[in-house]
Amino acid sequence: MDMRRFGLSLTLILGLWPSLGWAQPRDIVVFAAASLKNVLDEAVAAFETETDHDVVVSFGGSSALARQIQQGAPADIFISANVLWMEALQGDGLILPESRTVLAGNRLVLVGLDGDPVDLQDPGALSARLAPDDRLAMALVDAVPAGIYGKTALQNLGLWSGIVPFVAQTGNVRAALRLVSLGEARMGVVYATDAHIDSTVTVLATFPASSHPPIRYPAALTAERTHPDALAFLRFLRGAQGQTLFARYGFLTGIAE
Secondary structure, eight states, rough: HHHHHHEEEEHHHHTTGGGGGGGGOOOEEEEEEEEGHHHHHHHHHHHHHHHHHOEEEEEHHHHHHHHHTOOOOOOOOOOOOOOOOOHHHTTTTBBBBGGGGGEEEEOOEEEESSSOOOOOOSSSSHHHHHOOTOOOEEEEESSSSSHHHHHHHHTTTTTTHHHHHHHHHHHHEEHHHHHHHHHHEEEEEHHHHHHHHHTTTTTEEEEOOSSSSOOEEEEEEBBTTTOTHHHHHHHHHHHSSHHHHHHHHBBBEEEEE
């Protein structure tokens, strides 16, 4: 082989280096529901300090993240805000069923900027608080878990038909919270943990647990994971230190699959 051809071959090999798996292991990549941002930010910092592994978390609506994984996005761990999207990925063979666990639970609340409680058992109470130009912020009611839970709860309480014209849908629950916090929506349906971390909003009512399916955060390794220590981070979140952090941020802990 002449030197010119040798140089070309070496260039091609070096160009393929990452795809051949010779690069150093990358960060542990986690796709997680937006409502987990604060607790996972702290959990990641603690895990990185203890292990020297780097973790990168992509937050968003569970539906959007699940679809990204279905389309081949590289992730080591998926944490959803409901069981249905985890079931969808499992049905596609995209997560490892034996790694599935439930990290925490949550509650659903109605928030606003004023402090006047709303009686959710009164069919006209919520719509009576909304002027024609007011908005009720919710995550996407047919795709994002918080929106699905919220719509189901409002339907079961006989409130949905009266407030449909006021609903402003957002891509994830944190965006809905932000609309209320900024005064762009009169009220919003979010998780209790979202209200817990935003001092500008007030909880006006807590939805009865019986009005919607249990709110759970299932987590699992993806079938295409590439980081050898992804399971260690999942175990950390499920372990005593991780569960303490979830409880501190207002999540329900000690929940079985």
